[in-house]
């Protein structure tokens with residue numbers, strides 16, 4: 001049995017933020033019915049295509065384990081079918097532009113009238129406020145949620161990260177909101193509204209930077225590279241590769257960095273492991289020297305500390321550094337490229353990277369469920385073709401006859 005078996009989700013999501021939410025719920029066993037516009041479908045089916053006329057990796061990697069029904073929710077017959085789906089589902093999830101579902105004629109009030117037990121979950125770019133009507137994509141959320149202003153180097157522009165913290169991050173928030181609302185419904189019998197703003201999601205992930213904003217009022221941020229020689233302004237500056245926590249860290253070069261742009265390692269000079277680190281890099285002298293021996297003494301010269309560490313790491317590959325430092329309890333991590341990760345066997349064994357077969361594209365790699373439950377196994381199944389399950393859903397879920405299905409098709413509703 002799977003954790004969410006018996007939960008049916010009316011999936012009105014598209015692009016990335018919403019689909020990541022419903023995908024993870026599908027992996028936990030929910031029956032996810034993805035509603036797509038007839039003949040068009042989720043825009044990502046055709047975006048960043050690597051093979052002509054085949055669903056893109058963008059789409060396939062975000063829509064596993066779902067069923068696809070095509071339905072024109074602006075067509076009178078389509079609205080009737082949509083209302084029937086609302087009646088039979090436990091959850092409706094969407095991430096359209098603000099107001100799109102209302103414009104289709106399905107306000108929260110109307111949805112509740114149709115099914116008072118339903119949970120209605122939405123991702124939007126912003127919560128209520130001056131920007132609530134804006135359309136938002138990933139990088140807009142990173143910029144408006146505090147990530148871009150605090151990412152990058154002091155002498156460079158604000159920088160976005162490749163991690164999809166606005167989209168997938170907010171999708172995960174919505175998944176948690178949905179299962180929490182389902183749990184509450186067990187006791188109240190009522191559905192509720194779940195709202196997740198991408199700005200809020202990114203800001204939540206930037207919590208430590210709001211911490212630093214408040215610390216700034218009490219003096220310079222000593223773990224930032226701007227200390228002691230650079231300038232601090234009124235807002236938290238970009239911290240380069242400095243650690244966000246109390247233990248200083250930095251990215252240093254490893255053997256082969258001249259040819260391989262990922263030949264680097266992150267090293268954290270955690271106080272407890274510093275003596276072992278100092279010894280291994282040939283700086284046993286630091287341990288007796290009051291200029292270097294304590295974390296406080298080292299703080300103003302972290303750049304010199306990491307320069308010395310780098311002299312040593314440049315004589316080793318990133319994997320050798322990992323092998324030497326880990327037994328010494330020095331926290332460190334090689335910079336793994338997507339190529340390294342794709343080839344990492346242990347990630348295949350845990351189901352974090354999965355090979356999936358698709359009828360038109362063949363085999364491809366995807367990222368499986370990052371949340372592992374011991375009693376709810378995950379089998380990653382390919383994404384559906386556009387409208388692949390339309391007949392099956394109208395017949396088996398809604399009880400339409402073959403003639404009714406044919407009539408809906410003729411009318412252009414599905």
Ligand code: CAO
Pocket residue numbers: 014015016017018035036037038043071072073074095096097098099100101103104123124125134135136137138167
């Ligand atoms: N039948 C009929 N119409 C449908 C339909 C269906 N099955 N599915 C969608 N539509 C319609 C919508 O109702 C909408 O029509 P209106 O403009 O008349 O209301 C229209 O298709 C387009 O929807 P949209 O405005 O959401 O799409 P877009 O491509 O213009 O914008 C996005 C995309 C992502 C910017 C916007 O949806 C958005 O801001 N979403 C919220 C934030 C979000 O999730 N962003 C992350 C996206 S991933 O980077």
